[in-house]
Amino acid sequence: MCLLLLMMILLSSPINVVLVESVLTTAKPGCQTSCGKVAIPFPFGIGANCSLDHWYAVNCSSNKPFLRSINLEVLNISIEEGTMLVNHPLISTARRRGRMESVNMENSPFFFSPTDNIFYGLGCDNFAYVWYNTSYIAGCYSSCRKSGSTYTEETIGCYGIKCCQTRIPSSLQVFNASVGPLNEITKASVAKKEDRKQAIFVQESWLSGLAGNLTEIAYGILSHAERVPVVLDWGIRNDSSFDWNMIDFFSYCHVFANISTSMDDSFANDNMSSSSTEIPVHKCKCSWGWEGNPYISGCQDIDECKDKMKKVCGPHMSCRNHIGHYECYSRWKLIITISVIGSGFFVLLLFIGAWRLHIIIKRRKDVKLKDKYFKRNGGLLLQQQLTSSDGNVDRSKLFNSKELDTATDHFNVNRILGQGGQGTVYKGMLADGKIIAVKKSKVIDEGRIEEFINEVAILSQINHRNVVKLLGCCLETEVPLLVYEFIPNGSLFQYLHDQNEELPFTWEMRLQIATEVAGALSYLHSAASLPIYHRDIKSANILLDDKYRAKIADFGTSRSITIDQTHVTTKVQGTFGYLDPEYFQSSQFTDKSDVYSFGVVLVELLTGKKPISSSTTQDTCRSLATYFLCMLDNNLFDILDAEVVKGKNEEIMIVANLAKRCLNLNGKQRPPMREVAMVLEGIRASKKESNVQQNHQEVEYVRTEAIEPWDVVSTSASSTFEITAPSRDTQPLLTM
Known part of the structure; x- marks a missing residue:
């Protein structure tokens, strides 16, 4: 009862939660500046010609200002915020009132403020919602706590228990409010609470400022109040008679809403051609450090x-x-x-000094660590080998670790191109946009360091178009890094054993790759400054560039051979299936060991089969080389790849017999790589000559059939070209 009495006293008195602006909120000269305790600044005005237009006209009756255009009592007008507090009819949905609608302000420069007002829903199983033109705008749901079979009445705040709250969207000028149960099942269980299922729309700060339980205060307002304070946003319509040149340098305006209006609107522009348009509404205010009324007196420094x-x-x-x-x-x-700031500044200087000292010490440690890695990774050995290699020291560039770390995105696993016995290869991009492949060696011991440095020394001496070009290396990291040119189309192994139907691996392509690999090995064995044995020739180490040209890669186990050396004796290294049986038994690697491995690659190209396969039925023919030799004399075409069979039989037989010679168990009876390269180049040259002759015959046919005299001249001119066989790479070539 005490609470109810308090609410009745509170609500029966006029709502005067008003702050009159104290500075420079001026009216039009000669016009009344206030009504009661409410200041009336321009564009609002009391009396004829005192307001901007009829929207802002104010009547002052019994010291209470009323805005004529929407017939609401004005409690406060703020120029600085662009808001107006009005005494709005209570928007509620109590059962005795039914559904209610807000004041209709359509086409006016006034809008319900979405930030200063709030919509409350009260009651059990109450879905309170705001809507207009059959469309939902906003809503919330409240329930009651259940203890046993009865609902308890206590609630804390307005968080969905007996009370919920929500805000309305901006630019809203009229809306309806309704309440109801969420569904039919809960409707019967809360029938006793049906009379307390209500909603209210009100200024948030006014309601929260009232002392007491929020829910009970809201119910008291609904029971006794007819009007409550609501905040409206207001501005100046773009099509009004306002002189925008009055807005000075020290104030600014911005569009905060748009009005959808029609040609019936009395303020529509005369030059509008459509039946409706969007009219912007502006808010203007003084800049910081300035105050006043930007709509009439301008802003003044204060x-x-x-x-x-x-x-x-x-x-x-x-x-x-x-x-x-x-x-x-x-x-x-x-x-x-000032003392604290001075002390803080001194501490800051000490901190900066300590930090700089830490950076200097860290840099020195990094330099020492990089020098340690450089020596441990064989930097001195590399310098020694490069210096003794006919002055080729400058052919390899030393990259720094930061440059390669950035290029590979910190050696991201998504950049991995492949992994092998010596390390992992990453795709990278240098600062100049060049694409590279970075080989990161595995954590290695002293023996593997020699292999790594050997690969750098070997590749620094090679400049051949069918050998992967070494761009440089980095020895200042924990594990050494090699930087190669990037070869985009993967390895020969992938194309042979994961064939793509969209790009058939034709006999011509296979023959070209075989010829290029043979030419590169011939160069390594015979034309390099020192003979070089690769020692791990296999299809996985033959890469294909963007034009499907072959490039030999992975020289980690290679060796340079002096002229007086006849073989290399070392522990057996290589890949099973490609390994020379003679080398496996004697541990003596010769140039004919590379020939044997190349023979296995030839068989791969012919058959499309892997070097080791369990698909054969004869135990004596488990390796591809042995299986091929078993089938060569009688059943060769049964084991050939489907794309190979499309080629010429005589060419296939020449390559097959060449592979047989390369796979001879007696290394001395194998042909040298120079001879192998010549045979393959001869096949390709004969194919080109055959194609040229065929084209020549077609031209001769056209010439003899033509009757125009100028055709004879044209034909004779076109038949003067020469046929030359492709030369072998006896001299180093630039990488294409």
Whole structure:
């Protein structure tokens, strides 16, 4: 009863939660500046020609201002915020009132504020919602706590228990409010609470400022109040008679809403051709440090300390401008603040000095660590080998670790191109946009360092179009890195054993790759400054560039051979299936060991089968080389790849017999790579000559059939070209 009485007293008195603006909120000259306690600044006005237009006309009756255009009592007008507090009819959905609609402000420059107002739903199983033109705009749901078979009445705040809240969207000028149960099942269980299923739309700060239980206060308002304070946003319509040239440099305007209006609107522009349009609504305000009414008197510079802060600070405090706003301060406080700032600055200097010292020490440690890695990764050995290799020291570039770390995105696993016995290869991109392949060696011991340095030394001496070009290396990391040119189309192994129907691996392509690999090996064995044995020839180490030209890669186990050496004796290294049986038994690697491995690659090209296969039925023919030799004399065409069979039989037989010679168990009876390359080049040259002759015959046929005299001249001119066989790479060539 006490609470109800308090609410009745509170709600029966006029709502005067109003702050009259104290500075420079001027009216039009000669017009009334206020009504009661409410200041009436322009564009609003009391009396004829005192307002901008009829939307802002105010009637002052019994010291209460009423806005004529929407017939609402005005409680406060703010120029700075562009808002207006009005005494709005209570928008509720209590059972005795039924559905209610807000004041219709369509086509006006007034809008319900979405930030200052709030919509509350009250009751059990209450779906309170705002709608307009059959469309939902906003809503919330509230239920009641259940204890046993009865609902309890306590609630804390408005968070969905007996009370829920939501906000409305911006640019809203009219809406309806309704309540109801969420569904038919819960409707019967809360029938006793049906009379308390209600909603209310009100200024949020006014309702939250009332003392007491929020839910009960809201019910009290619904029971006794007819009007409640609601905040409206307002501005100036773009099509109004306002002189926009009055907006000076020290104020600014912005569009905060649009009005959908029609030709019936009395303020529509005369030159509009359509039946409806969007009219912007602007808010204007003074810039910081300036105050006034930008709509009529302009903005004026103010002394905040004098005008606003003097009474707040008091006689023992001073006022100052501090980073864009004014504040009160004590002189003693200022002295203490300066001392604290000075001490903090001194501590900051010490911190910066310590940090710089830490950076210097860290850099020195990094330099020492990189020098340690350089020596451990064989940097001195590399320098020695390169210096002794006919002055080819400058052919390899030393990359720094940061450059390669950035190029490979910190050696991201998504950049991995492949993994092998010596390490992992990553795709990277240098700062100049060049695509590279970075080989990161595995953590290696002293023996493997020699292999790595050997690969650098070997590749630094090779400049052949069918050998992967070494761009440089990095030895200042924990594990050494090699940088190669990037070969985009993967390995020969992938094309042979994962064939793509969209790109058939034709006999011509296979013959070209075989010829290019043979030419590169012939160069390594015979034309390099020192003979080089690759020692791991296999289809996985033959890469294909963007034009499907072959490039030999992975020289980690290669060896340079001096002229007086006849073989290399070492522990057996290589790949099972490609390994020379003679080398496997004697541990003596010769140039004929590379020939044997190339013979296995030839058989792969012919059959499309892997070097080791369990698909054969004879135990004695488990390796591809042995199986091929078993089938060569009688059943060769039964084991050939379907694309190979499309080629010429005589060419296939020549290559097959060449592979047989390369796979001879006696290394001395195998042909040298120079001879192998010549045979393959001869096949390709004969194919080109055959194609040229065929074209020549076609031209001769056209010439003899033609009757025009100029055809004879044309034909004779076109038949003067020469046929030349492709030359072998006896001299180093630039990588294409």
